[in-house]
Amino acid sequence: MSVGSFHKQSASTGLIMLQANARQVKGFEQFAGLLPKAILAAERRAINKTLRWLRTHIARAVGRQERIGIAAVRQRLRAYTAGSNGQGKLWFGLNPIEASRAGRVREARSGVSVAGRRYQGAFFRQVYGNKPDIWIRTASKHFNASDYPDSEIAKAGGASSGWIAENDSRFPLAKAKISLEEVRPHFESWTSKAHQRLLVVMEQELNFELHKLSRRNGNG
Structure with a gap:
């Protein structure tokens, strides 16, 4: 001591x-x-x-x-x-922690909400890994980088951090996360x-x- x-x-x-x-x-x-x-x-x-x-x-x-x-x-x-x-x-x-873990996820046609947060234009789906998460296409007009921290654009070899390349990188996605x-x-x-x-x-x-x-x- x-x-x-x-x-x-x-x-x-x-x-x-x-x-x-x-x-x-x-x-x-x-x-x-x-x-x-x-x-x-x-x-x-x-x-x-x-x-x-x-x-x-x-x-x-x-x-x-x-x-x-x-x-x-x-x-x-x-x-x-x-x-x-x-x-x-x-x-x-x-x-940053996945937003999908913050509380109960609710999905509507306009986007996804969880724990008082609203991710317009996002969707809740299992895209990468063994559980669903909140994703948005980076080309979406609703994409805001501050809602998707700790993300880097996927390289040709596959996903990096919160990003994943869907359909041979033609539709890059970002995962919603919460900064700590x-x-x-x-x-x-x-x-x-x-x-x-x-x-x-x-x-x-x-x-x-x-x-x-x-x-x-x-x-x-």
Whole structure:
């Protein structure tokens, strides 16, 4: 436990690392008599509980902000512990998410709607892959690149990112996606809140270990 919690981001991912600061843990003077194994057990449970708490709250916040179903956001979040240094990690995929996963898709003659978004001129169909998505022909007068982020024109060899060449590239299509760029500024506040939560849960778990130790010694 040499450092506190922190976060870092890349072009496509965000990573929050939770770790109790050694100085802060030493501040729990009443736990000085605990065995090292008991302290490690308490720390491990505190990390796992805080990761679950953080995953739930981020999924709700992102789902609310971007109007995306919470279940779809949760699929972008991966929580795990790393090594023996008492560190927990929460990975968040920040690439644009398929609009078809945001909620219930409704298709009409004029286009497709989902989660309060309207894609005029688009259609809902299985074109590429094993499930249907929301597509639009790039030649359509309704095509707006901002509704189809993370897309590159397909090369002759096949599809690239959100684009696919239909009928030998004569009718290029773009897949509707939702950008997650607007959630990036929140990583610092999420990390801070999670670290404070970790310290609270850590104290609870240390109390639990202290109670077990007291009972084992016949003092409880």
